[in-house]
Amino acid sequence: MTKSAGSRRHLPSSPFNRPAQAAAPIEIFDVGDRVSHDQFGLGRIIGIEGDNDAVLIDFSGRQGRILSPYAKLTKL
Template identity: 45%
Template structure:
């Protein structure tokens, strides 16, 4: 469960729980095939740095997906 505070809690060495490993940010390239949890399968048509990507789906729809790309997965 994520902390609602703006800071992260520090891991105590005596804790019986494993330390949470920070995830690496997802990176996408133009032409990558992706799956969107709600919209389905598509292809990356534009990358706007680390802020967003534009995905084209099979019926020609374009969708701009902002970071952190929680609903977007590379196929």
């Protein structure tokens, strides 16, 4: 007796037929929030562009502009 392909379980390590995953929600930042960036280190939000499309950050005297979805940026 054989099983149909639709009833087989998905193996997590398999690259084939992966079920769709929900996108992670984009984090919302406010002016004054302390943040950590994987490459630039610790900083503070000094400005927000648009509807959280980009944030301006002061990294101890060096300023940077990080675009959404902020993959390497975490709120402290």
